[in-house]
Amino acid sequence: MQATDFKIVVIGGSAGSFSVVSAILASIHPQFKIPIVLCLHRLKHVRSGLVEGLSLKSVIKVLEPNDKEKLQYNHVYLAPANYHLFLELDGTIALSTEESFNHSRPSIDYTLSSAAYVYREKALGILLTGANKDGAYGMKDIAGKKGFTIVQDPATCDIDTMPRSALQLFDPNLILSPKEIVQFLNTLPH
Amino acid sequence: MQNSELSQTYKEYLLILKECSPYDFSEYSDNSIDRRIQKIRHDYHLSMPDLIQKTKSDPEFVEQVVEAITVNTTELFRDPKVWNQLRQKVLPTFKNHPKINIWHAGCSTGQEVYSLIILLDDLNLLDKAAIYATDISQKALEHAKRGSYRFSFNYEKYLTNFQGAFEQSDTPDIKKYFNINESKDTISIKPQFLGRVKYIKHDLVKEELPFYNKFDLIFCRNVLIYFNGALQTKIVQRFHDNLFPGGNMVLGSHETLNGFFKTKFAKNGPVYARTNSFHLKY
Numbered sequence: 001m002q003a004t005d006f007k008i009v010v011i012g013g014s015a016g017s018f019s020v021v022s023a024i025l026a027s028i029h030p031q032f033k034i035p036i037v038l039c040l041h042r043l044k045h046v047r048s049g050l051v052e053g054l055s056l057k058s059v060i061k062v063l064e065p066n067d068k069e070k071l072q073y074n075h076v077y078l079a080p081a082n083y084h085l086f087l088e089l090d091g092t093i094a095l096s097t098e099e100s101f102n103h104s105r106p107s108i109d110y111t112l113s114s115a116a117y118v119y120r121e122k123a124l125g126i127l128l129t130g131a132n133k134d135g136a137y138g139m140k141d142i143a144g145k146k147g148f149t150i151v152q153d154p155a156t157c158d159i160d161t162m163p164r165s166a167l168q169l170f171d172p173n174l175i176l177s178p179k180e181i182v183q184f185l186n187t188l189p190h
Numbered sequence: 191m192q193n194s195e196l197s198q199t200y201k202e203y204l205l206i207l208k209e210c211s212p213y214d215f216s217e218y219s220d221n222s223i224d225r226r227i228q229k230i231r232h233d234y235h236l237s238m239p240d241l242i243q244k245t246k247s248d249p250e251f252v253e254q255v256v257e258a259i260t261v262n263t264t265e266l267f268r269d270p271k272v273w274n275q276l277r278q279k280v281l282p283t284f285k286n287h288p289k290i291n292i293w294h295a296g297c298s299t300g301q302e303v304y305s306l307i308i309l310l311d312d313l314n315l316l317d318k319a320a321i322y323a324t325d326i327s328q329k330a331l332e333h334a335k336r337g338s339y340r341f342s343f344n345y346e347k348y349l350t351n352f353q354g355a356f357e358q359s360d361t362p363d364i365k366k367y368f369n370i371n372e373s374k375d376t377i378s379i380k381p382q383f384l385g386r387v388k389y390i391k392h393d394l395v396k397e398e399l400p401f402y403n404k405f406d407l408i409f410c411r412n413v414l415i416y417f418n419g420a421l422q423t424k425i426v427q428r429f430h431d432n433l434f435p436g437g438n439m440v441l442g443s444h445e446t447l448n449g450f451f452k453t454k455f456a457k458n459g460p461v462y463a464r465t466n467s468f469h470l471k472y
Contacts, residue, residue, distance in 0.1 A: 097263040
């Protein structure tokens, strides 16, 4: 049932997601090919240090991209603080300082929806723990374009508002624990 | 919310806007301009034909469209590290200049204009500065001229940024520069720092510039991200032409120059110094 030729992985998360993302990046295959885009909400006054924090354990290079930067294999792109991140048709990243969406900048919905529009059935969206509904509509957009969707099992979430909002909107392909998410990712070609 | 499937439509609209107004958004980056136009249609409850009709017949509405397309996000000392770098490394190089010409291109509501004024004042350079600030949005310019911002939602962030900009040295009291009035919900730059800036409505896309002098410093932060590659190149070339040799251009922290320009500027974070010649490596 599962498509394996994904061209992009987008992971969204908020409260409690740092340790989950950190664990994923620590145990993913070091040659994991598909570009991973992270859109994570940050604490209001802690704007820097996230890329450094994630890099500590990550086996793949993590960076905050510049506007119009081209996506590369085996890289992790973290949406910079205070910018929305969009994926573009030409394989580049676009940043924007437009109004906050869902009280968030970066907004997970924006990043996921742009992935749905550009990559359609070749997009893999993963929504993690969080205390806000941002990301739910973006995940639904990915599902709507026949992309693949994974929502973190609310029972394993620090705060389950984010995954629950998504589950109210649509049925994802899989509902998984953080460990199972890593296992799933490592079944993908590297 | 995302790109409309009928991407032709907004491109056609931009051509009509260009024909019947002084504004040309046709070289804005596709994704962002599409999103802005969808937002306008949503906010004004207009179908595309209605939007086109109103644009053709109502010049005042066109101004509202321009205001709505413009993104005005800014804050005091946004990315404090950059301002700290300017304070410690860049601005002191102007100590022996008789005059410092500064242009804020796309100044929005003026927070970064006043950020720089504060640093110049702290370094005793303010009286030498000739400061110009331009924006496409008349509304933003009027706000910038007042130099007064909302206290709530802003102050905590502004204070943190302010302290970051002065890290590693004596941080002045923010009240030296701002009147803070919590009951009126305002944080306002003190009157002696107002009136030092020439604010001019100007569309960066247009060829002609509203001044005759060259610049030591050009700020253009988080503006180029809304333009496509070709337009970015054009604008950066114009900045290069209008900088004195050794002058600096300051971009947003996640903006970079493409290959060709890498030889025309020496990059230090988001601060780009105009070099005198090409670096030819043979």
